[in-house]
Amino acid sequence: MRPTVHDIAAAAGVSLATVDRVLNQRPGVRHVTREKVETAIRDLGYVRDVAAANLAKSRVYPLIFILPASDNSFMHGLNAEIRAAIARSTAERTDIRIVEVPAFDPQALVRELEALAAEKPSGIALVATDAPDVRAAVDRLVKDGIPVVTLVSDLTGSLRHHYAGVDNIAAGRTAARLLGRFLGGAKGEIAILAGSMLVRDHRERLEGFAAVMAHEFPALHLLSVLEGRDDPEVAHMLIADALGKNDGIIGIYSLGAGNRGLVRALKEKAVDRTLTVIAHELTAHTRAALLDGTIDAILNQDAGHEVRSAIRVLKAKADGLAVIDAQERIRLDIFLKDNLP
Amino acid sequence: MRPTVHDIAAAAGVSLATVDRVLNQRPGVRHVTREKVETAIRDLGYVRDVAAANLAKSRVYPLIFILPASDNSFMHGLNAEIRAAIARSTAERTDIRIVEVPAFDPQALVRELEALAAEKPSGIALVATDAPDVRAAVDRLVKDGIPVVTLVSDLTGSLRHHYAGVDNIAAGRTAARLLGRFLGGAKGEIAILAGSMLVRDHRERLEGFAAVMAHEFPALHLLSVLEGRDDPEVAHMLIADALGKNDGIIGIYSLGAGNRGLVRALKEKAVDRTLTVIAHELTAHTRAALLDGTIDAILNQDAGHEVRSAIRVLKAKADGLAVIDAQERIRLDIFLKDNLP
DNA sequence: CACTTTTTGATTTACGTACATCAAATTTGG
């Protein structure tokens, strides 16, 4: 049987009340007594029964998810997964709220973070915009003792407790190798469609992609990045234009959203030529395109896993508990038409 | 606030004791009264607080994992993951035991299943050997009310509650497409190294692989399957021999274990030729081979996820609760040298 | 109707922890 508070009290030769004072860092315990209790805790290997503690406290974990107000499939999916988590709230003792902030607006994000800090939630998950002010705001939250997890896009150099998202440099590198190998030594040009170079995850994907391309596939020449602002219409225009103007294009890497426009452009302009296309994020559109051969591979991050992982980590941090690292690593999914879920 | 048993008692106009009798299907409740209570439960949307219930019951979940006594990296890894779960036992209220049975021996497995049924555990996870007797034994367990999950290798057609493993047909198909695309239209022969065609997962991988190869890559010719019995020595011998005898081999698909032998053979015999190699299961050996270019891609199933998923599902089934399907889907990991964890 | 059997209610204890209160003991300051 695992030891209880009673066992500690007995072992330390103190009363239950004193053990409670030590465990919950309440005042009114002499230093020597506190040490006696702590020794007993260590000797017996006591670990607080979180379920019982939460029951006694009628504890709920108020969590906040801060998302950019972007109108693309991926963000919609993320939103849906958070709402699914909200539906599980009672069973998981969470109280989750979604807060939307204007996209690509560090100041708005900072203001929101400041405002939320006052609520003293059990934890905050945010899709980070990469800016010094945001980093500083996050660091303040952490120093105030509020667990913070970055979601989808990280904030390196900040004190955030955890990042629930994929390694985007690795994603870019993987895309490059897949594209390079699929093209099997052919010579030609590669078009790159991004959302915006202002977003860290897109920058990182490009960085990884370009590095592997340069190093391992010198026969492939990268055209300058097309910024589609994750908008299907803009993406369509850019890709249609590029394909019309440049016959040398044999591959496309789409590292952002707005792939509906990409697919449409491909169907219009590329019926007569063989293009190898790698895109990010599995949506209804990219899935269909993968199945009909318009896209050759899709790299994906599972929004559901990211949300569930963020919640688990925030709860654990709020309780000062450890997490299972391997369980919280968000993997880069590679989908070919054969292994779609 | 979520409703409690007290609320139900009040709503149904009965006492707490009666509610308890209904909730825990104890006898001594008239049909009409039971219905009144069940109506109240539905109307109020009551869900039992599992944490509180487990606390009151001092419940632990006795779980049993049945594994084949095979001496390969994958099984060692699986074992290690179960032991890691055992280390978390107190926190998760589980009491997990590992039982080893001789590999490829349906009768031994059946005998073990019969013996374990008597213990009435909260759940059983097993690496299934695909045989009618095993299927029947599993069905008996399920009919006795014991939750059963197949692990790594499924038992289709049985009543098992869940399968914690990858879709092996999809894995084979994916391997075929990767190999075919990586070979970029070249003409040649493909060697296939399996463990044993008596194991369902290996059969399924081959089936998927052969289907896509025949349909989409007719320029590639499959040599007859080499059965390495998941043994590095045998694998080494078979591959070295095949490479020595056949100059036309341009690709290899290793769908089982024993890849240490494969890698050694490649380093000895294939320094002067370009081979594209796809293998299963990420181990220290395959990882090194992927990084140094001996292997081009590794397909993997995460043993840690499989074990944790099996435990979650067994606990949920024991409590009659639903699981989050997406969370329990074991994904096929595709590793290139760029996205290794 | 009396009687047995079944059903229901009322109440208590328990699980492991949190938290509050009040009294008693101990330490500290003057």
Added chain:
DNA sequence: CCAAATTTGATGTACGTAAATCAAAAAGTG
């Protein structure tokens, strides 16, 4: 050494459920 302040103990209640006991009420039987 006394008073004040601090530290500790003892005790009770609560969280939501399980499980047991015993009494009371209702239903069924002849």
